[in-house]
Amino acid sequence: MPDAPNSPHRDELSDLRACFSACLDTSSYGTLVCGQDGTVLAANSRLCELFTLDRDAIIGRPAPDVLSRIGRSFADTGAFSARLNAARAEATASGSVDGRTGAQSLESWLDDALPLKSGKSQVISITCAAIRRDGQVLGDVWSFEDAGEVSRDDALLHTLGEASATAYVITRVSDATILYANEEMGRLLGCPPSELIGGQSYPFYDNPDDRTVYINRLMQEGRIRNHEVKMRRRDGATFWSLLSMNKLDLAGETVAIGSLYDITARRHAEEKQQAALRELRETQAMLVTSEKMAALGNLVAGIAHEINTPVGAMLSTHDTLMRAFARLKPQLRADRPETEPLVRTIQDCNEVIQCGANRVAAIVRRLRSFARLDEAELQEANLEEGLDDTLALLHHQLKHGIEIERDYGSIPPIRCYPGRLNQVFLNLLVNARQAIEGTGKITVRTRKLDGRVSVQIIDSGCGIPPDHIPRLFDPGFTTKGVGVGTGLGLSICFQIIQEHKGEIRVESKVDTGTTFEVLVPEAPG
Numbered sequence: 001m002p003d004a005p006n007s008p009h010r011d012e013l014s015d016l017r018a019c020f021s022a023c024l025d026t027s028s029y030g031t032l033v034c035g036q037d038g039t040v041l042a043a044n045s046r047l048c049e050l051f052t053l054d055r056d057a058i059i060g061r062p063a064p065d066v067l068s069r070i071g072r073s074f075a076d077t078g079a080f081s082a083r084l085n086a087a088r089a090e091a092t093a094s095g096s097v098d099g100r101t102g103a104q105s106l107e108s109w110l111d112d113a114l115p116l117k118s119g120k121s122q123v124i125s126i127t128c129a130a131i132r133r134d135g136q137v138l139g140d141v142w143s144f145e146d147a148g149e150v151s152r153d154d155a156l157l158h159t160l161g162e163a164s165a166t167a168y169v170i171t172r173v174s175d176a177t178i179l180y181a182n183e184e185m186g187r188l189l190g191c192p193p194s195e196l197i198g199g200q201s202y203p204f205y206d207n208p209d210d211r212t213v214y215i216n217r218l219m220q221e222g223r224i225r226n227h228e229v230k231m232r233r234r235d236g237a238t239f240w241s242l243l244s245m246n247k248l249d250l251a252g253e254t255v256a257i258g259s260l261y262d263i264t265a266r267r268h269a270e271e272k273q274q275a276a277l278r279e280l281r282e283t284q285a286m287l288v289t290s291e292k293m294a295a296l297g298n299l300v301a302g303i304a305h306e307i308n309t310p311v312g313a314m315l316s317t318h319d320t321l322m323r324a325f326a327r328l329k330p331q332l333r334a335d336r337p338e339t340e341p342l343v344r345t346i347q348d349c350n351e352v353i354q355c356g357a358n359r360v361a362a363i364v365r366r367l368r369s370f371a372r373l374d375e376a377e378l379q380e381a382n383l384e385e386g387l388d389d390t391l392a393l394l395h396h397q398l399k400h401g402i403e404i405e406r407d408y409g410s411i412p413p414i415r416c417y418p419g420r421l422n423q424v425f426l427n428l429l430v431n432a433r434q435a436i437e438g439t440g441k442i443t444v445r446t447r448k449l450d451g452r453v454s455v456q457i458i459d460s461g462c463g464i465p466p467d468h469i470p471r472l473f474d475p476g477f478t479t480k481g482v483g484v485g486t487g488l489g490l491s492i493c494f495q496i497i498q499e500h501k502g503e504i505r506v507e508s509k510v511d512t513g514t515t516f517e518v519l520v521p522e523a524p525g
Helices: 008-025 045-051 063-071 077-094 106-111 148-163 183-189 209-221 264-335 337-371 383-393 418-435 489-499
Strands: 030-035 040-043 096-098 122-133 136-146 167-172 178-181 223-232 238-250 253-262 379-381 402-407 414-416 440-449 452-459 503-509 513-521
Touching (some): 030 045, 030 063, 040 063, 063 077, 077 122, 077 136, 167 183, 178 183, 209 223, 209 238, 209 253, 238 264, 379 383, 383 402, 383 418, 383 452, 418 452, 418 513
Antiparallel strands (some): 030 040, 122 136, 167 178, 223 238, 238 253, 379 414, 440 452
């Protein structure tokens, strides 16, 4: 029995229908509800707006007539009818159909779009859902999504992405799955974008851990800009790229939108520039050293000339005085016995004068031997003699609190540039002295090793931190502070040993000491 016109049940039903109608009108989808008898039961305002329909005029009309009228709004009515038939068939079989469900590429999304005749909009999603009760189909609900503006923007973005010289990629943060890659990304990684999509981004990092580092930073900061990272192509070749990333929350998932720009050529150019700069600094250092050694040679020559003349005169006069005193001494002892203490004093003074004069002459000789600036050609030299000359030159620095141990292995003479090797020994000994605070010990050891001679300078100083050792021979590197070290000493030593086709090694332990070993072939090729 039907409800009375004013029954509470009919009022409740009216309220439900009003609520349902209000819900439909808030939807951004055009919605059409059809009954079991094939008539239109409801339509929302968005549907009428999309297809210029009068809601009152279509309610109660046959659904095929209304859908046919909607179809006339599309540029291709045949494609629209085919879409409707496919949607209704699937809805009847499974309960619903969505023309945009599942993972589809941007291209297929646009290919599925049905343009309106006006050209101003595109309907890219048609959804049909069957209304069921107890397994029986009571009707269906049609939804039309107007995403024309979105699809035009997406098409524009897609076009820009494919035309860009920058490689773009979109990856899912949770599992590193690649969701989109443009043609430039495919070219950069050495495989078509279609093969990239669905795969993972980890293999394309030269160090797979880099991806985790950058994603963690992206999640913390929201974006990263212009990080130089080494990437790997599918064929295994590596290249340098400039990486930028933005984080975006999309459909309940977090994705990373990344761009790569190939900077391999720039990196190579920078490396060449750095190599040229290092070579320039090394050449400059060698020139400065050559100037210093030339100045030292002139100084030594001047010292030798200025000191040897008075020393020679002193020694000559002293020899004459000693011979005259030797003839006078017997007569004094015989005639004047009381002069015996005076005779002994004169003898002692003569011995001091003789010792001092000989020492001055020896110092000048060692200076000339150390510099050896007149020896520009390879020649045979005894490195142990060069070490003795260098130690004598540094005697004033080493005599206070430093024990010097000479552990010589009677190495044979070798063909070398003696002055330049003496410069190496001087630098290493000065560094050893500076590494010792207060008292300590420096050992100078020589050995012959399979066609090479080894010179070790071992100190008991503060040692060298492990992270400094790889940079010791770089031009400009110093730990002595501003105004103290130039950072050129060990670099010059390295260059000199290379000229001799030799090798220089270093072993060090903090708070224990350091060993520098110079290995030079007996006859450099």
